[in-house]
Amino acid sequence: MKHYKLALIGFGNVARALARLLVRKQEWLEQQGITFSFTGISTGRHGFAVNPDGLDIQKALQLVESGQSISALSTSPVEDSLAVVKNSSADVLFENSPVNTQTGQPALDHIRTGLNLGMHTITANKGPVVHGYRELTALAKSKGKMFRFESTVLGGAPVFSVMREAFPLAELSSIKGIFNATTNVILSRMENGESYDEALKYAQSIGLAETDPTNDVDGWDAAIKVAALVTVLMDTPMTPQQVNPTGIRGITPEMIANAKAEGKRYKLVCSAEKVDGKVTASVAPQLVDSSSPLYGMMNSSTGITFRTDVILDYSIILSEKPGMKGGPVETAYGLFADFVNIVK
Amino acid sequence: MKHYKLALIGFGNVARALARLLVRKQEWLEQQGITFSFTGISTGRHGFAVNPDGLDIQKALQLVESGQSISALSTSPVEDSLAVVKNSSADVLFENSPVNTQTGQPALDHIRTGLNLGMHTITANKGPVVHGYRELTALAKSKGKMFRFESTVLGGAPVFSVMREAFPLAELSSIKGIFNATTNVILSRMENGESYDEALKYAQSIGLAETDPTNDVDGWDAAIKVAALVTVLMDTPMTPQQVNPTGIRGITPEMIANAKAEGKRYKLVCSAEKVDGKVTASVAPQLVDSSSPLYGMMNSSTGITFRTDVILDYSIILSEKPGMKGGPVETAYGLFADFVNIVK
Numbered sequence: 001m002k003h004y005k006l007a008l009i010g011f012g013n014v015a016r017a018l019a020r021l022l023v024r025k026q027e028w029l030e031q032q033g034i035t036f037s038f039t040g041i042s043t044g045r046h047g048f049a050v051n052p053d054g055l056d057i058q059k060a061l062q063l064v065e066s067g068q069s070i071s072a073l074s075t076s077p078v079e080d081s082l083a084v085v086k087n088s089s090a091d092v093l094f095e096n097s098p099v100n101t102q103t104g105q106p107a108l109d110h111i112r113t114g115l116n117l118g119m120h121t122i123t124a125n126k127g128p129v130v131h132g133y134r135e136l137t138a139l140a141k142s143k144g145k146m147f148r149f150e151s152t153v154l155g156g157a158p159v160f161s162v163m164r165e166a167f168p169l170a171e172l173s174s175i176k177g178i179f180n181a182t183t184n185v186i187l188s189r190m191e192n193g194e195s196y197d198e199a200l201k202y203a204q205s206i207g208l209a210e211t212d213p214t215n216d217v218d219g220w221d222a223a224i225k226v227a228a229l230v231t232v233l234m235d236t237p238m239t240p241q242q243v244n245p246t247g248i249r250g251i252t253p254e255m256i257a258n259a260k261a262e263g264k265r266y267k268l269v270c271s272a273e274k275v276d277g278k279v280t281a282s283v284a285p286q287l288v289d290s291s292s293p294l295y296g297m298m299n300s301s302t303g304i305t306f307r308t309d310v311i312l313d314y315s316i317i318l319s320e321k322p323g324m325k326g327g328p329v330e331t332a333y334g335l336f337a338d339f340v341n342i343v344k
Numbered sequence: 345m346k347h348y349k350l351a352l353i354g355f356g357n358v359a360r361a362l363a364r365l366l367v368r369k370q371e372w373l374e375q376q377g378i379t380f381s382f383t384g385i386s387t388g389r390h391g392f393a394v395n396p397d398g399l400d401i402q403k404a405l406q407l408v409e410s411g412q413s414i415s416a417l418s419t420s421p422v423e424d425s426l427a428v429v430k431n432s433s434a435d436v437l438f439e440n441s442p443v444n445t446q447t448g449q450p451a452l453d454h455i456r457t458g459l460n461l462g463m464h465t466i467t468a469n470k471g472p473v474v475h476g477y478r479e480l481t482a483l484a485k486s487k488g489k490m491f492r493f494e495s496t497v498l499g500g501a502p503v504f505s506v507m508r509e510a511f512p513l514a515e516l517s518s519i520k521g522i523f524n525a526t527t528n529v530i531l532s533r534m535e536n537g538e539s540y541d542e543a544l545k546y547a548q549s550i551g552l553a554e555t556d557p558t559n560d561v562d563g564w565d566a567a568i569k570v571a572a573l574v575t576v577l578m579d580t581p582m583t584p585q586q587v588n589p590t591g592i593r594g595i596t597p598e599m600i601a602n603a604k605a606e607g608k609r610y611k612l613v614c615s616a617e618k619v620d621g622k623v624t625a626s627v628a629p630q631l632v633d634s635s636s637p638l639y640g641m642m643n644s645s646t647g648i649t650f651r652t653d654v655i656l657d658y659s660i661i662l663s664e665k666p667g668m669k670g671g672p673v674e675t676a677y678g679l680f681a682d683f684v685n686i687v688k
């Protein structure tokens with residue numbers, strides 16, 4: 001039986017879903033010879049706590065979800081997230097704090113610090129992948145640890161691990177997909193007659209789109225995912241600025257109606273292609289017809305198609321079903337899968 | 345650098361594509377510290393050969409493809425496939441000989457013999473999976489070796505390895521998919537106005553359907569794939585007879601036209617569900633609408649949707665593009681991926 005001390009930097013919806021998933025899967029993990037405790041938690045507005053003997057996770061969840069601070073759980077004073085990293089004596093660091101996608105901070109610093117202290121690091125944040133993949137991977141390697149980020153692109157649905165584990169020695173030549181759920185919901189609802197504003201309001205009402213929808217509707221969320229995929233899977237550092245996305249604001253109800261009449265749909269298509277070692281990438285609305293795997297991805301469904309030298313178009317689709325829970329729980333599973341794959 | 349001696353039992357389209365793929369990827373394998381030689385080849389009609397120092401694979405390909413025997417390449421007399429297994433001194437056995445799907449033979453005997461001699465065994469044959477999964481897996485484990493079969497279900501597209509490597513500790517509750525390309529081509533073409541007979545003739549003309557199409561059109565090929573998936577991924581032994589398939593012969597052009605008018609399509613839907621530890625499975629034509637990931641799988645595209653406790657519907661789709669080569673090369677990649685994943 002091997003014991004792992006876990007630190008949670010960021011304790012929002014995803015991190016709390018992860019904590020609950022770990023507890024739910026505790027017996028199965030023990031059957032694999034894995035036990036764990038939470039030795040550090042850093043929250044945005046509800047304080048910080050460390051305890052090398054293990055924090056009471058149920059108590060921490062309860063405190064935060066009733067708006068109270070977790071500081072009283074701490075066995076020594078910690079006043080910021082970096083102090084939690086340093087004083088958690090954790091074996092595995094889960095970095096899920098709010099991130100500045102332009103700089104990757106403060107996630108980058110958390111991950112660097114964790115790796116330097118000999119922790120495996122796992123994040124659902126795209127920022128540190130886009131801004132630090134090569135550096136952090138090299139640092140992790142030098143410490144005999146791992147840096148993993150399965151949850152960054154398609155919720156928690158396996159994407160990176162599929163390419164890493166299931167496509168050995170394959171040459172990836174192109175990626176194409178729908179990576180942003182908000183814009184896909186908006187375009188799907190506009191096809192059913194809603195205006196852009198009505199569809200956006202709906203996406204906001206279900207908690208999908210933020211109050212300021214810029215990041216989604218102007219393509220930046222999609223672009224950083226493309227950048228992360230290219231950086232990791234095509235071994236070519238790329239930023240969202242280089243992807244230079246075009247969003248969906250220019251798509252009118254008339255354009256959508258005309259497309260529909262021709263059996264086509266507008267989708268915010270993400271793509272990247274590697275030709276002779278050079279990568280070009282884009283995010284832009286495109287017309288797709290029913291022969292494309294993207295055509296059937298409606299509402300909040302997302303997906304990706306890989307083209308390699310060995311298997312023709314191989315697509316992964318994450319279908320969201322109305323009324324079934326997804327979101328944070330799925331993203332949490334990506335973090336959980338990274339953890340299990342690192343330690344097994 | 346670790347050297348692996350390989351035996352090829354069965355030297356048809358898939359095995360020859362595998363040999364060529366291994367040669368093409370030779371440099372990449374060396375970068376992973378892997379070298380290989382072919383020390384045994386068993387063909388159906390062109391003889392048998394072993395050479396512990398390595399057979400000339402280009403010569404063997406050339407002989408078989410020009411209708412000649414490979415026996416002259418052998419350094420000792422071998423007169424049947426089991427003798428090739430035994431005298432190949434191989435580290436890895438690729439079993440791709442014609443199989444009786446009712447019994448799994450002679451593949452079962454080849455694999456048993458190989459495992460008993462301490463070889464890893466890899467097959468694209470569904471028979472030994474359905475008829476011997478538990479026995480062969482236990483035997484492999486007792487020898488410290490592996491038994492793998494990635495290419496059995498979706499050509500060589502990763503399916504088993506995705507569940508094994510990318511979904512750790514997930515509970516699989518259902519599988520749904522289109523596993524048979526021939527029937528999907530026939531149904532797709534009938535939607536465009538062809539009769540069943542015309543569509544079948546087309547599928548035969550492109551080398552997809554056999555002269556006697558029973559195995560495909562009556563659902564048996566799909567049923568053995570369902571049985572293999574259930575046996576392995578739901579840990580419940582199942583035979584194609586238990587799946588008891590219904591094929592597509594009862595689907596009339598009128599039914600297809602009526603479905604089309606309602607925006608629906610007939611698909612030969614494969615499914616399996618595990619409820620309270622009990623598995624039910626079926627293969628039968630079903631109407632699907634555009635909200636289903638199966639709706640967009642046209643012509644020879646195939647795919648599978650997994651439902652687990654951690655990720656909502658996760659689909660893998662292998663899209664075939666007219667004019668792009670697939671088939672044996674893709675199936676060969678599944679065997680190749682099994683090899684790399686075993687030895688790395």
